[in-house]
Amino acid sequence: MRVEEVVKAIKDKFGLEVENPYPRRLRVKIPVDGKSDEERRQVLRDLLQYAKEIEFQHMSFITCVDFIKEGRFELNYGLWSYTIPTMLVVKYDLDRENPKHITVVDIWKPAKIWEQEVHEMFGVEFEGNPRSFEPYVLEDWDSIPPLRKDFDPVQYLKEHPMQGAGYDPLPYANLVEKNLEQPTVQETGGDEGANS
Amino acid sequence: MAEWLKLIDKARSRSIWMLMYCTGCGAMEMPPAMTSRFDMERFGIMPMATPRQADVILVTGYVTKKTLKRIIYAYEQMPAPKWLVAHGSCPINGGVYWDSHATVNRLDLFLPVDLYVAGCMPRAEANMKMFTELIDMVAKGEARGWEEYEKNKAYYKENQRKLFGYDLVFTDGRSAL
Structure with a gap:
């Protein structure tokens, strides 16, 4: 044909x-x-x-x-x-x-x-x-389907600051305080400190 | 003792095995580095199949929320000392996918990054520079991301929990994957 x-x-x-x-x-x-x-x-x-x-x-x-x-x-x-x-x-x-x-x-x-x-x-x-009805690539999705035109990704990232951190400076205020001690080599004995 | 550790670091720096786990488009930049033109095996770097045998994990592109779970599992399975390289602009600040619903913009909130390579994409020359830089850092004992991860585990775990909404690995050893 x-x-x-x-x-x-x-x-x-x-x-x-x-x-x-x-x-x-x-x-x-x-x-x-x-x-x-x-x-x-x-x-x-x-x-x-x-x-x-x-x-x-x-x-x-x-x-x-x-x-x-x-x-x-x-x-x-x-x-x-x-x-x-x-x-x-x-x-x-x-x-x-x-x-x-x-x-x-x-x-x-x-x-x-x-x-x-x-x-x-x-x-x-x-x-x-x-x-x-099973999830395909998205895991734990909690918003409207992402390729619809009324889905606003910037708004979504504002609601999920851990994911959107990097362009929006606000989320850093919410982060947990990091322990800022200098990491050291574990000492197992010896005559001098091993902080190299 | 310190001299002995320095010697061990020197030996480690010439035998870096890299986990064959690449995300995003940066995987395309690895074949030139592996093959005869740049030939990373002259530095003792070679690809390795499983995380338990690998020393360095390269995150070579955008990190989706789904992939990040697998990266964390792979990283935690690797034996210390271990190093993580963020390769390309996407793991650093999101790159061109900064407003995507699927990607995680900053990798260093969730895992300690030893070395960043900027660029979209970094060329093969930048890759070789990355490898030699990593070798120098390991030889001098500067790449201590794995220690930082152990020390600040509460910080990283809290960030991971905030991102995913639950613990990835439960205390009884079950995984959420």
């Missing part, structure tokens, strides 16, 4: 326009069009399933983009084909206030870890992927 045929097949089956902005890249956006979340999720899952059946062998990534002014998250599902070497990116819009979504792990296994990452960095909940 060639690239033009993939574009035509997706258009025929789902009625979605596939962009081909530059060589080796295809983009398809799942529009809102007044449809309910369930219908759009079903379109997304059918499209990912169909892409797997035709020409695409590898899920490269799931990423999330925070469009804070428009109040939406955009999920990007990247599928790579080794045979026609081309990347197909499927774009899906989520409500930013209530980011609940459905997993695609049963179709694409690599989604397990990508969804885990998106959950940790953006707080999107993937129903049906229990691993996505």
Whole structure:
């Protein structure tokens, strides 16, 4: 199957326009069009399933983009084909206030870890992927997900002065007084002091 | 006794084994130092796999909160005398990651640093200067960070507790990792 045929097949089956902005890249956006979340999720899952059946062998990534002014998250599902070497990116819009979504792990296994990452960095909940609720790289995280646009890292460091010490001179006042004795070599006997 | 210790320090300075634990991008500066152009093994420096056999630990880049736990574990496992080098600007004051949510800006609040190398990144020449400087410091008995760590353990442990929110190693030997 060639690239033009993939574009035509997706258009025929789902009625979605596939962009081909530059060589080796295809983009398809799942529009809102007044449809309910369930219908759009079903379109997304059918499209990912169909892409797997035709020409695409590898899920490269799931990423999330925070469009804070428009109040939406955009999920990007990247599928790579080794045979026609081309990347197909499927774009899906989520409500930013209530980011609940459905997993695609049963179709694409690599989604397990990508969804885990998106959950940790953006707080999107993937129903049906229990691993996505486990921490991914952050340990003991106690704030809103760090890659959201309304997360303020400078404010976070002010609340965590031990971590942010170094550019802000204030935290030093809170540090414990250090014992400033000069360290000496342990003496095990001998005729003269060993303070060298 | 003092002469004997000086002799031991001299011997130590020519047989520094470095722990193969590098954080961040500074690890890329180690291969030139190891290979034939600069060849750090002529100074007796060689990479070592485990902390229990190593003398020096290089922190070669940004220190994330998560990595710092592992650095502390590795440092505490190393037998004294041991040395720690902060390499690059990130362990000194945060460097370009000064406002990151993940990194710890100052390493010397949590572990004693014997030698700082500034730069982003320090070039291979700076690395060799670092090694020769470390050798001189060890030979003169100046690099005493491990003693400072033992003496001021309350200070360092308190800082670590403030950062992580709990003790890393409990009194009964369990670790929080």
